[in-house]
Amino acid sequence: MAKITYVEHNGTKHEVDVAAGLTVMEGARDNNVPGIEADCGGACACSTCHAYIDGDWYAKAGDMESMEQDMLDFAFQPEAGRSRLTCQITVTEDMDGLVVQLPERQI
Known part of the structure; x- marks a missing residue:
């Protein structure tokens, strides 16, 4: 397990435990962290x-x-x-x- 802190653009922090082997994106998605859409x-x-x-x-x-x-060429303000891309970590x-830290928005 790793404790990961996701910080929304407005400064709101979400500290969650993510199991080793998952991606950083899956940790956000599974814990309903706003700002990661993962379409x-x-x-x-x-x-x-x-x-x-x-x-x-x-x-x-x-x-x-x-x-x-x-794919980062299509991201908002890379x-x-x-x-x-958190799905690749x-x-x-x-x-x-x-x-x-999460960007102001995702595209």
């Missing part, structure tokens, strides 16, 4: 689970595949070195304390 269900076919991940956590989230990079025990 494609985690298939990396949209950008509606876009989030910002800062600092050391960005590297701990794993390498980004080219398909994810391509930022190099911060933006990720598999939770590990080492992610305990991860903070995920």
